[in-house]
Amino acid sequence: MNSRARVILLSLAALAGVCLTLALGRWQLQRAHYKENLASQMQARAALAPLPQDAVLAWVPGTLPDYAQRRTVLRGVWLPQHTLALDNRQMLDKQGFFIMTPLQLEAAGAVVLVQRGWLPRNFLERDALLPFETPTGTVDVVGTIALAPARLYQFDGAEKGKIRQNLDIASYRVETGLPLRDFMLIQQGPAAGGLLREWPAANLGVERHYGYAFQWFSLAALIAGLYFWFQWLRPRWLVKDHIPDDRT
Numbered sequence: 001m002n003s004r005a006r007v008i009l010l011s012l013a014a015l016a017g018v019c020l021t022l023a024l025g026r027w028q029l030q031r032a033h034y035k036e037n038l039a040s041q042m043q044a045r046a047a048l049a050p051l052p053q054d055a056v057l058a059w060v061p062g063t064l065p066d067y068a069q070r071r072t073v074l075r076g077v078w079l080p081q082h083t084l085a086l087d088n089r090q091m092l093d094k095q096g097f098f099i100m101t102p103l104q105l106e107a108a109g110a111v112v113l114v115q116r117g118w119l120p121r122n123f124l125e126r127d128a129l130l131p132f133e134t135p136t137g138t139v140d141v142v143g144t145i146a147l148a149p150a151r152l153y154q155f156d157g158a159e160k161g162k163i164r165q166n167l168d169i170a171s172y173r174v175e176t177g178l179p180l181r182d183f184m185l186i187q188q189g190p191a192a193g194g195l196l197r198e199w200p201a202a203n204l205g206v207e208r209h210y211g212y213a214f215q216w217f218s219l220a221a222l223i224a225g226l227y228f229w230f231q232w233l234r235p236r237w238l239v240k241d242h243i244p245d246d247r248t
Contacts, residue, residue, distance in 0.1 A: 010227070018220045021223065022220045035206045036206055039202070056072050074143070075105065078135065087164065091118040099132065099195055114186075115149060135193070145186075151166045
């Protein structure tokens, strides 16, 4: 390969690298802006007046994402026999469980899964839960609407038992035979019955996208800088250093 072909090939490679990294950086910025807008929408929904129970039950599946983070009050009775604990959940920098109990809605006949609160881990018996209370009779549950329980990494597929790593509403509907709705409720309010409800604010990872964008833009600048140095500045300095000085 002659020198001219080599220069052309290196120039094309550098141009492709710069274009690719700039495009990836721009894509990360777009993701960050999208999530910022999503966070703003979620905050605006949370500030709205609570939705009546009848309005919540009238949703069609395709409209559910539009109601995430909306507040509501559901009336019904707990189904404690179907209570589950999601393992490896943190609150106040401590490990524990999210307690999930279905709520049989009064009059409607529907069932909604409720994330009732956080329970500390039983360090004496890992497979046993510390005691907590489940009210009997009709209760009013104040909470915010969510589409599904937060998921953690798991090594196998479907999980069974009262203590699990993750919970899929559709799968649990089949498992229990309950008419579970396709959304859940995150109960709000002060600690009660041994359960804490210091839920952290939703983190959509906006800062991570800005960090990735900075890395891609930095890589684009590095490629351009190295190309300019090795193809333009350094050869000229080398030529200049080898020109004999005729001055006496």
